[in-house]
Amino acid sequence: MTTTSLGRDQSAGSLDLVVRISDIAATVDDPATACQQALALLIPYTRATAGAVFLPVAGEAGSFVAADVSADHGSGPQAADGSNLPTALAVATPDPVSVDSGGRLLIAVRSSGAVVAVLALLLPDGSGTDATADPATAGNELHAVCTLVGRSLGRVADRQAATEQAASRNTALESEVRRRNDSLTLARQRASAASRAAEAFFTALSHDLKTPLHTILAVLDQPENAPGSADRSSLSADQCRLIRAEAADMLTRVDHLLSLSPRGSDRDGPSQVIVASALTPALSAYREVLALQGQRLSVGLAEDVNEPVLTDSEILLQALDAVMARIVPAGGSHTVHIDVRFGGPRLLTLVTCPNGILTHDDLAALTSPMAFDGAVVTARQTADEVQVEIDVPAHRLTNRRRSSLRQVLLVDDNVVTRRLGAAMITALGYPVTSASSGAEAIEALRSSGFGLVLMDIRMPERDGLSTVAGIRAGEAGAQARETPIVALTANAAPGDAGRSLLAGMDAHVTKPFTKAQLAAVLTDYISPSA
Structure with a gap:
């Protein structure tokens, strides 16, 4: 192939060709499809006998393979002179428009400097009349049209690359967000486990310190130890006042220590x-x-x-x-x-x-x-x-339970607390039954009706929170589900009262409690007519 030119009728159609291929480039997202559609317009425009789109071979620089050799006009992929288009091309660095050694017109489609496709057209020898219209020569109309076609198709590849990069960035971002969420979840779990361990320590400390102090104060509040009592023990009035003051001071120190618990420094819970x-x-x-x-x-x-x-x-x-x-x-x-x-x-x-x-x-x-x-x-x-x-x-908070029954069930694993509590309740005029565990409390509720349950929280085997949840769920029978239950406990850390209520308690009273406080609880939940 030596020279090829465009006739005047083809020249008049150059603008229309460029516009139509620009429309393809603007509306088609796949570069290979856009190249095929552009090739179908170029073949009649250039009077080519055959044409094909070649795509790069992965990992082999300068090697291209035919995407579809069937795109043709007239006689098909084989030209009238018997020559045909190959199924592969080897072009190191193709120019925007060039003619290879086989006489084929090559249009390079570039994206980000790399050739992403080559359009090959087999033109008939001597088909033109304009000797200056060598397709490989810049400055002639065919060269200009082919250059614009290559640039338009390159924009399709640019757009696809940008879309793929954006999708890749979004995928990476989503992966990073998920990774950070998982890391934060793990960190929160570890912090929560540490907080629970510290909270358990402070709860045990509260129980182990406040329970004996409650016992001391309760003993001192018994009628036989009241000032002027004829049944006063061997302790003098001054000794009783001193013991009471020291116990109260110790309680203040314990409460201050509990204020430093993790719940107090982090969040107050419910x-x-x-x-x-x-x-x-x-x-x-x-x-x-x-x-x-x-x-x-x-x-x-x-x-x-x-x-x-x-x-x-x-x-x-x-x-x-x-x-x-x-x-x-x-x-x-x-x-x-x-x-x-x-x-x-x-x-x-x-x-x-x-x-x-x-x-x-x-x-x-x-x-x-x-x-x-x-x-x-x-x-x-x-x-x-x-x-x-x-x-x-x-x-x-709109739920308020009350009972018409006077019988009180006192649940506590500490025998001294049960005895002192039962003595207070009896002195206030209410019959009382004692239970030493959550299991005993549920069994007692199954067999008898109670107007109020006073329950310790920290007990072995089954604690008070688990027991009250079981009662509310019907473990002690349907008749006991709405029985008023008040926590009497040494658990006084921030959030403990809220957790008691969420478990199903109606109120939370901390040890040590006085006879007057106990009387107020009894009248709050047992009707006066009972």
């Missing part, structure tokens, strides 16, 4: 909140972030979540944040549903999203027993959606 108000800022933030990703948020709040309750809203928000942090990066046009309601003594928050957004690893991390201290997270998956439920204990 508190009185209106759930709807506590969730409003977080729900607004979720709605805005989801909107940026093209997603929507639907919120359903039951009417009773506008009432004041005792719950740990901080734990609820931590769990809800963790769920949403794994949903938001997914993007898409779907809707996320958040529904909040009460289920007995529990606050239930249900997050629903389409299936496929939360991975198996996401669900495993969210539902791990160690994920959230104080919240239980479960997941249900169907063919269409995933539901993640956050279960947090809640005590509805």
Whole structure:
């Protein structure tokens, strides 16, 4: 092939060709497809006998293989003179427009400096009349048109590369967000475990120090030790006052020590909140972030979540944040549903999203027993959606239990405390039954009716919180589920009272307590007519 030229009718169509190929470059996202469509327009425009798109061979610089040799005009991939296009090309650094040794017109498509495709056209020898129109010569119309075609198609490859880079960055970002979330979850679990260990130490310390002090003060408050009593023991009035003062001072020191517990320095645990108000800022933030990703948020709040309750809203928000942090990066046009309601003594928050957004690893991390201290997270998956439920204990403050029965059940593992407590209750005019463990308390409630249960918390085998939860669940029979139960305990660390109420207690009274305090509790929960 020596020279090739365009006729005047072809020259008039150059602008139309460039515009049409520019439209292809603007609307087609796949470079190979765009090159094939452009080739179909170039073949009749250049009067080529055959044409093909060649794509680079991975790992072999300057090597290209035919993507589709069937793109042709007229006689097909084989030219009229018997020559045809090869299935491979070897071009080290092709120019934007060139003619190879086989006489084929080559148009290089570049993206970021690299050749991503080559359009090869087999032109007929001597088909032109303009001797200055060598396709490889800059300055002629064919060269200019082919150069513009290569640049237009290069923009398709640029756009695809930018899209792939953005997707890669998004994937890397999502992976990093998940990694950091997992790291934060692990760190929170470790910190929570350390906090629980420290809290257990302070609780044991409170119990072991305050229980004997309570015993001393209770003994001193017995009628036989009252000033002027004829039955006074060998202790003088001054000795009794001294012992009482020293015991009270020791209690003050113990209370100060307990104020340094992890609960006191971190968070106070359960508190009185209106759930709807506590969730409003977080729900607004979720709605805005989801909107940026093209997603929507639907919120359903039951009417009773506008009432004041005792719950740990901080734990609820931590769990809800963790769920949403794994949903938001997914993007898409779907809707996320958040529904909040009460289920007995529990606050239930249900997050629903389409299936496929939360991975198996996401669900495993969210539902791990160690994920959230104080919240239980479960997941249900169907063919269409995933539901993640956050279960947090809640005590509805509008509930108030009272009884018409006068019989009192006193539960404590310490024999001295049982004796002194029973003496106080009897002196106040109420019949009393004693139990030394949670199991004995449940058995007593099964067999008899009680107007009030006074329960210690720290007991071996089954503690008071577990026992009251079992009573509320019906372990002692349906007739005992609504019996008023008050904690009488040495647990006085910040948050202990809230945890008692969330477990099912009606009140939390700390040791040492006086006879007057005990009388107030009895009249609060047992009707005067009883």
